[in-house]
Amino acid sequence: MLLVEDDDLMRRSFTVALERYGYEVKAAADGLTGLELFREESFDLLILDVMLPGLDGIGLCRRVRESSLVPVLMMSARGDGLDVVAGLEAGADDYVVKPVDTYVLVARIRSLLRRATYAPAPGPGRAADEGPPEGAVLEFGDLRIDTAGMEVFVSGSTVALTPTELKLLLEFAAHPGVVLERHTLLRNVWEYGWDGDSRVVDLCVQRLRRKLGRERIETVRGFGYKLRR
Structure with missing residues (x-):
């Protein structure tokens, strides 16, 4: 996954924490570097801070959405409701509010990755709320x-x-x-x-x-x- 976060301490701590959960993380400190990495490599998921130098997270999300449907998780400072709305309107799938506990961040990542590989449950005998049958x-x-x-x-x-x-x-x-x-x-x-x-x-x-x-x-x-x- 690609993590774009300009705060050095947060970037390092998030990277170490996510690697402990078994994720391979590439990190960038600004939006333009993040965009360059995104164009050079393939990522399963992007984590973008809203406030980034050069190209902010919202602008970066829009650029990503021009060519990719990769899951995007935005991180916003507490109370910045306008940032949350702007990030979701730009095409982000979900967001977390900083400061964020690692277990919350990992839970949101796991949910996004499950959606990216989502397929409806197969066959008869499914519960009514499990979605349409496979192949329908x-x-x-x-x-x-x-x-x-x-x-x-x-x-x-x-x-x-x-x-x-x-x-x-x-x-x-x-x-x-x-x-x-x-x-x-x-x-x-x-x-x-x-x-x-x-x-x-x-x-x-x-x-x-x-x-x-x-x-x-x-x-x-x-x-x-x-x-x-």
């Missing part, structure tokens, strides 16, 4: 979801989704017409074991709407969202 092709008007190839099409054209966006769409597709509350989506998609920040859900839904069409996912005020049948 789901169609909602001109929206087509191939759950075997993990591909999404609108009017026959392929739509590129990040792993988080895809898992969120599959969650909606497993319950068409059913209102899903934000805390349910946080638990099932982001794997939050506690009440997380619902802005993560709201902004990911906004990104899905931009890619699929605003009419696809309906807001049910005071409750959550549902995929129109």
Whole structure:
């Protein structure tokens, strides 16, 4: 994974801690160096601090999203709500607030990596909330979801989704017409074991709407969202 953090102490401590958990970490101290490393090598996940010299984390995330759907975890200083929103709007999948305990950071990393290799559970006998059966092709008007190839099409054209966006769409597709509350989506998609920040859900839904069409996912005020049948 690639870690971009300008604070020397934090960068070293995060690198050592993550390596103890078995992750291979490349680190950069500024956004431009991070972008250069990203273009030179292949990474399973990026961890980007928001405040970086040269090219900030939000700008770096936007540059990454021009060519890649790699999972991105943003780190923001405590209380910087605008940074959180901007990072998620730029295409980040999740965020943590600094200072962050290592076990929290690792939990978010594991969740992102699971999403990146996500496939629906196979066969009959699945629980109702485990998603569509493996190999199913789901169609909602001109929206087509191939759950075997993990591909999404609108009017026959392929739509590129990040792993988080895809898992969120599959969650909606497993319950068409059913209102899903934000805390349910946080638990099932982001794997939050506690009440997380619902802005993560709201902004990911906004990104899905931009890619699929605003009419696809309906807001049910005071409750959550549902995929129109």
